[in-house]
Amino acid sequence: MNVDKLIASKIKASRKRLHLTLDALAERSGISRSMISLIERGQSSPTAAVLNRLTDALGMSLPELFSDQLADNVAAPHCHSSLGEQKTWKDPESGYIRRQLTPRNAFSTVELTEITFPAKQRVTFDNMLRNIEIHQQVWMLAGEIIISDDESSWHLKQGDCLVFKQKEHTIFSNPSEVEARYLIALTSLPNT
Secondary structure (H helix, E strand, C coil): CCHHHHHHHHHHHHHHHCCCCHHHHHHHHCCCHHHHHHHHCCCCCCCHHHHHHHHHHHCCCHHHHHCCCCCCCCCECCCCCCHHHCCEEECCCCCCEEEECCCCCECCCCEEEEEEECCCCEEEEECCCCCEEEEEEEEEEECEEEEECCCCEEEEECCCEEEEECCCEEEEECCCCCCEEEEEEEEEEECC
C-alpha cells in the first residue's frame, strides 16, 4: 500500500474506532472537517504539522501512522526491514522526507525514523491535546538543525545527540545551505 493510501486508511480507521465524527475530529485537532475528509479519501497530501495534529487528536504517534501494522496483529519477536520495505513520506510543505526504519509488527517500545531535512526549511509540531508523552533521541548523521520547544533551543551538528521530551510546541529548522539527515528514536508513554 502506498503511503498516502496508508495515511488515509489509518486516519479514517482510527477516527471510526474512537467513534468520532468528522466534526468531532475537526474540533479536537483544529483541522477543518473538509481537510480531514480530503485526507481520508486520499485526495490531499497533508503537511507534517497537519498529520501531527491529527495523530495527537487520535492518541497515536506519527510513526504509528506510518506503520501498516494493524492493531490486532501479533507482534513478532524478530523482525527485519529491508530498504525497499521501509515506508517513506515527503512533507509537501517543507519537503522533508521521513523513512520509517522500525519493521512493521516489531515487538519494540522504540520506533526509529530517518529524516532528510532540506536546507532553509522549518516544521512546527503543535502537541496541544497530547494524551501520550513522546520522548525522542535525535542523532545527527549529516548537516545541522535547530530544535526549539517552549523552554529551550538546541543547535545540533553532525555527531550530536539530543534527548528530550516533546513539549506543546516543538520546532525543527535547518538554518544551513545543505540538507540535514538525522535519526529519531521515539518512545511513547501514557501521559500521567
